[in-house]
Amino acid sequence: MELLIVVMIIAIAAAIIMPALGTTEATKLIAAGRLVASDVEFAQNESIVHPDDPRLIKIDSGGNQYWIAKASDVATAIDSPAGPSTMLVTFGAGRALKLAGVTVQAYDFDGDDELRFDAFGQPDQTTTATITLSAGGATLTISIAPVSGEVTVQ
Numbered sequence: 001m002e003l004l005i006v007v008m009i010i011a012i013a014a015a016i017i018m019p020a021l022g023t024t025e026a027t028k029l030i031a032a033g034r035l036v037a038s039d040v041e042f043a044q045n046e047s048i049v050h051p052d053d054p055r056l057i058k059i060d061s062g063g064n065q066y067w068i069a070k071a072s073d074v075a076t077a078i079d080s081p082a083g084p085s086t087m088l089v090t091f092g093a094g095r096a097l098k099l100a101g102v103t104v105q106a107y108d109f110d111g112d113d114e115l116r117f118d119a120f121g122q123p124d125q126t127t128t129a130t131i132t133l134s135a136g137g138a139t140l141t142i143s144i145a146p147v148s149g150e151v152t153v154q
Helices: 002-021 024-049 094-099
Strands: 055-059 065-070 073-077 088-090 103-108 114-116 129-135 138-144 151-153
Touching: 024 055, 024 065, 024 088, 024 094, 024 129, 024 138, 024 151, 088 094
Parallel strands: none
Antiparallel strands: 055 065, 055 114, 065 073, 065 088, 103 129, 129 138, 138 151
């Protein structure tokens, strides 16, 4: 009888834990999408605050990192307002350390690898800009509207 109770408790615990184990990659993907979306919005706000040198999002052609840069120095990530680091994001390192396994699967910035913002925070795109992330076979797309710059995560 006691053995049956122990087996039942283990079965219940396994039934509770098993679904949570399968969602690790999905959780990472959602967190990465939120990080990218907030960085896009940060770059927009920085462009409004610094109209003399607006900001942009630059995607590394390797597909695993991006950074926020000044229009006057595209190759260098700006300093982070939160501390001594920069606004360079590499999935699996730094502020995205826990997001290992997430990659930039695709992006569409009107044919280049930069999403620039003007002094009003508007993107330089004629169509909706997109960044598609992937992890564990799942994908998530961040869209940036061409006129308003509104960011959505799907």
